[in-house]
Amino acid sequence: NAGVTQTPKFRVLKTGQSMTLLCAQDMNHEYMYWYRQDPGMGLRLIHYSVGEGTTAKGEVPDGYNVSRLKKQNFLLGLESAAPSQTSVYFCASSYYSQGGSPLHFGNGTRLTVT
Amino acid sequence: AQSVTQLGSHVSVSEGALVLLRCNYSSSVPPYLFWYVQYPNQGLQLLLKYTTGATLVKGINGFEAEFKKSETSFHLTKPSAHMSDAAEYFCAVSNSGGSNYKLTFGKGTLLTVNP
Numbered sequence: 001n002a003g004v005t006q007t008p009k010f011r012v013l014k015t016g017q018s019m020t021l022l023c024a025q026d027m028n029h030e031y032m033y034w035y036r037q038d039p040g041m042g043l044r045l046i047h048y049s050v051g052e053g054t055t056a057k058g059e060v061p062d063g064y065n066v067s068r069l070k071k072q073n074f075l076l077g078l079e080s081a082a083p084s085q086t087s088v089y090f091c092a093s094s095y096y097s098q099g100g101s102p103l104h105f106g107n108g109t110r111l112t113v114t
Numbered sequence: 115a116q117s118v119t120q121l122g123s124h125v126s127v128s129e130g131a132l133v134l135l136r137c138n139y140s141s142s143v144p145p146y147l148f149w150y151v152q153y154p155n156q157g158l159q160l161l162l163k164y165t166t167g168a169t170l171v172k173g174i175n176g177f178e179a180e181f182k183k184s185e186t187s188f189h190l191t192k193p194s195a196h197m198s199d200a201a202e203y204f205c206a207v208s209n210s211g212g213s214n215y216k217l218t219f220g221k222g223t224l225l226t227v228n229p
Contacts, residue, residue, distance in 0.1 A: 004157070031214065040123065042204060042219035043158070058215070090157055098211045100146045100165045105157025 002026055006091050006106035013081045013113045021076040021109050023091030031094045032074040033058070033103065034066060036087040043090065049074055050097060081113045116141045116209045120220035128228050133177075133192040135223050137205035140186060147188040148206040148217075149179055158204060164188065175199070200227045 007022045023032065030051050035043040045058030049068040063085060065077045074093075078085060088110050092103040121136040139145055146165050150158040162173025169181040175198075179190045188205060202222045210216040 033214065040221050042118075042221045044219075045215070045217070048215055056215075092157070094214055097214050100148065100163045100208070101214065102160040102163070103150075103158070103214060103217075105159065107155065107157050 004091055004093055004104050004106035006089075006109050008109060009107070010110050011112070013078075013111065015082060015113060017081050018077070018079050019081065019111075020078075021089055021091075021111075023074045023076070023106060024072055025074075025091075025093040025104070026072065027093060027095070027104065028071070029093035029095050029104070030071070031097045031101075032068065033092045033094075034064070034074065034076045035090045035092065036060065037090060037108070038087050046076065046089075081111075083113045085111065086113045087111060116145070116207050116216070116218050118205050118207050118218055118220035120203075120205050120223050122223055123221065124224045124226065126226040126228060127195045129197055130194050133190070133195045133199065133225065135190040135203050135205075135225065137179075137188045137190065137220060138186055139188060139205070139207040141207055141209040143209045146208045146211075147179075147181060148208075149173065149177070149188075149190050150204045150206060150219075152202045152204065152222075154201070161190070161203070195225075195227045197227050197229065200225055 033048040034046040047066040052071040091106045094101045148163045149161040164181045205220040208217045
């Protein structure tokens with residue numbers, strides 16, 4: 001049981017390049033989330049999904065797109081990377097969305113945009 | 115609106131000493147409160163949570179936290195620190211029925227444990 005797996009672990013991009021981060025979970029969770037973590041800022045929600053085929057904007061969605069074609073996968077895309085997107089990105093999933101259902105996190109992707 | 119303030123971005127304790135990590139929140143409705151821990155190069159994992167009921171909440175690894183409504187606090191404690199407790203700790207609040215979409219994280223407190 002792997003939990004939440006993120007690919008890749010590290011990536012360096014040049015300004016204007018694009019990339020996709022992959023998140024896969026094997027817990028049959030309906031709800032999935034993408035966060036970014038910046039020093040001294042805590043975690044901020046980028047986008048989330050309430051089920052296969054659905055996505056919604058979080059607190060900081062600009063410059064990112066997401067897709068949830070399969071229940072177990074949640075993709076985060078950067079169409080034209082900017083230095084401000086240098087961050088550590090975390091994917092998470094949960095069984096429920098309410099009632100304090102725990103978030104299960106992946107180990108993160110460290111992205112540097114030069 | 116809701117917010118979380120973690121007092122002290124870095125706390126250092128000796129092994130065996132009391133651990134106290136402070137968290138204050140603001141919420142216009144009864145909050146759901148959480149502590150998550152992040153070990154180096156890993157994602158966050160839930161330590162404990164308060165939803166309703168008993169105000170003293172026990173979590174994993176000997177940690178506990180007490181919800182004090184009058185003080186709008188949810189401080190995390192552990193009687194005796196262990197080297198393995200060294201990590202970053204995040205307090206979080208949700209005031210929408212515990213919705214994960216409305217979860218606000220604090221900025222984190224890095225705990226160092228000295229031998």
